[in-house]
Amino acid sequence: MQAKQALPPPRPDFSFARPPKSKVSFFFWRWRIWFEATFALTVMEPWEKIVFLVVTFLSVAFFLTAVFKYLPRQIEQTERRSVYYLWGQEGPPVRNLLNRGAMLLSETMLRKI
Template identity: 35%
Template structure:
């Protein structure tokens, strides 16, 4: 690395989108904060030791993992919270839900996050016409 490259002041674009991490923080306060976070991230997880294509591969894997986690929470967490609420009411108040509501709860899992439940109703409406 040349002396000029080492002394170069990076821009905010270099910090946010560059594959090579600049050695100095930029003058912009927001970009300097992002530079400090990026230095922490790259040194903690040894990303600074990787080739650029390896960094991209790790970033894709992490974003895919986080995306699937958020999607799963969006689809199934509300249903699970209602189940936990029912169990808490049973333990706190002593109300037994009974067999019929247990069947209703287990049948609701078939439609939780499933698009085909309302699509089947549309198909049945068209069959009647």
């Protein structure tokens, strides 16, 4: 009777799915596994993962740029137009009136609390 030969390593190699020993490595490994499972990256080929991550990164970068760069200016412009449409004029007198009203309202609400 012959001795059993060693089995070849399994393909594909799932060594990346084994948790590491160190706590810091385990934290990042767990985050990576969660991310890949959530977005189904485990079923993609490496080039598909890269394309997906690049598109996602660019989309998030454009969105954050819009929020931090253009949204404050848009809110200010919308406020000026609203003041003009509601009161027929814009400028310091109406803006001071609105600010005084907002302060009075907030003080009244704080007193009730």
